[in-house]
Amino acid sequence: MTTLFDPIQAGRLHLSNRIAMAPLTRNRAPDAIPTPLMAQYYAQRASAGLLITEATAISPQAQGYSDVPGLYSTEQLDGWKKVTHAVHAADGQIVVQLWHVGRVSHTSLQPEHQAPVAPSALRAHTKTVLIQDGVPTFVDTSMPRALDAAELPGIVQDYRHAARNAIACGFDGVEIHAANGYLLEQFLKTGANQRTDDYGGNLKNRTRLLLEVVRAITDEIGPDRTAIRLSPVTPANDITDDHPQQIFDYLMHQLAPLGLAYLHIVEGATGGARELPDQPFDYAQLKAVYRTAGGQGAWMVNNAYDKAMAEQALAAGADIVAFGRPYIANPDLVERLQRNAPLNTPDRATFYGGGAEGYTDYPTLDA
Ligand SMILES: Cc1cc2nc3c(=O)[nH]c(=O)nc-3n(C[C@H](O)[C@H](O)[C@H](O)COP(=O)(O)O)c2cc1C
Numbered sequence: 283m284t285t286l287f288d289p290i291q292a293g294r295l296h297l298s299n300r301i302a303m304a305p306l307t308r309n310r311a312p313d314a315i316p317t318p319l320m321a322q323y324y325a326q327r328a329s330a331g332l333l334i335t336e337a338t339a340i341s342p343q344a345q346g347y348s349d350v351p352g353l354y355s356t357e358q359l360d361g362w363k364k365v366t367h368a369v370h371a372a373d374g375q376i377v378v379q380l381w382h383v384g385r386v387s388h389t390s391l392q393p394e395h396q397a398p399v400a401p402s403a404l405r406a407h408t409k410t411v412l413i414q415d416g417v418p419t420f421v422d423t424s425m426p427r428a429l430d431a432a433e434l435p436g437i438v439q440d441y442r443h444a445a446r447n448a449i450a451c452g453f454d455g456v457e458i459h460a461a462n463g464y465l466l467e468q469f470l471k472t473g474a475n476q477r478t479d480d481y482g483g484n485l486k487n488r489t490r491l492l493l494e495v496v497r498a499i500t501d502e503i504g505p506d507r508t509a510i511r512l513s514p515v516t517p518a519n520d521i522t523d524d525h526p527q528q529i530f531d532y533l534m535h536q537l538a539p540l541g542l543a544y545l546h547i548v549e550g551a552t553g554g555a556r557e558l559p560d561q562p563f564d565y566a567q568l569k570a571v572y573r574t575a576g577g578q579g580a581w582m583v584n585n586a587y588d589k590a591m592a593e594q595a596l597a598a599g600a601d602i603v604a605f606g607r608p609y610i611a612n613p614d615l616v617e618r619l620q621r622n623a624p625l626n627t628p629d630r631a632t633f634y635g636g637g638a639e640g641y642t643d644y645p646t647l648d649a
Pocket of ligand 1: 461
């Protein structure tokens with residue numbers, strides 16, 4: 283029987299175990315530049331089979347939160363090189379999560395304080411984090427403007443550049459963030475997309491931008507180190523869809539032939555309930571559609587997993603399990619799960635913003 287501690291190949295990525303660190307925004311990159319403290323934080327967690335970085339903006343327009351990193355300036359790339367170097371020195375593997383927030387932003391974070399961009403001029407009833415005098419403050423997102431179709435090739439180009447930058451920085455690959463109510467999911471889902479052009483309406487049109495992004499990135503760096511994160515029914519950041527099973531099954535048919543390294547599926551409400559009574563979703567069917575259509579990428583699952591649930595997921599055919607909150611407080615999560623040791627409890631007060639406290643000071647078992 284496969285265990286969490288068995289290795290697995292995911293495209294070009296060779297994972298020493300099936301435990302991934304889920305992407306976790308921590309708002310500790312002032313001016314969007316990764317710091318040496320971040321290098322230390324990721325290196326501490328390098329025994330994970332795969333580290334997925336915090337969501338990382340592909341362009342200034344893609345920014346939606348204070349002090350989250352980017353992947354478009356020389357200073358940012360120099361910062362990330364220190365991160366990948368530290369992780370590789372600790373025998374880890376790390377991919378960067380590529381992010382465009384779309385409408386989940388605030389004018390104060392946008393170039394020239396313009397309105398954030400979205401498929402349609404529909405405001406998300408959600409909050410973003412601004413850090414004022416070192417204190418994280420949750421504020422309403424701003425009213426977005428609808429993107430002109432003529433602007434979309436530029437956004438696809440930004441993804442392509444970011445992927446190229448990722449490889450130049452030493453990342454082992456990229457994970458496209460198409461989950462949690464951000465730009466690519468805003469295009470996918472009916473609740474945020476009311477377009478009447480080639481990027482709205484039917485399934486083909488709503489998946490168009492996402493697939494253009496995937497193709498641009500796989501063309502740039504190769505499909506075998508490109509991955510994608512999806513969250514079919516999450517209500518995160520005020521996102522909804524009328525028929526999620528339909529569009530995500532359709533998307534599996536489109537993704538299957540592209541040869542991605544892995545698909546990362548957030549089951550249920552991100553960080554919340556795994557089952558949503560008013561949004562039933564069949565994840566086994568989703569995987570079956572992908573496999574039947576020839577998809578060979580590793581199947582990564584996430585949301586509220588503990589060791590027992592993770593083992594059940596592997597027995598049911600998942601390949602990798604991503605842990606988020608447990609990784610905040612347990613740099614040695616792999617060792618702790620292996621030894622059935624108790625886990626440290628994460629401190630919510632230090633999730634977003636700040637310094638080493640609640641970031642790099644969680645003890646390992648041996649400490
Ligand atoms: C502090 C924090 C930051 C997060 N940042 C991201 C992020 O940058 N990108 C993303 O896709 N998900 C993000 N998530 C969601 C997690 O990756 C994960 O899906 C969620 O925490 C559920 O997994 P868990 O139960 O193992 O924590 C974040 C969650 C938390 C708690």
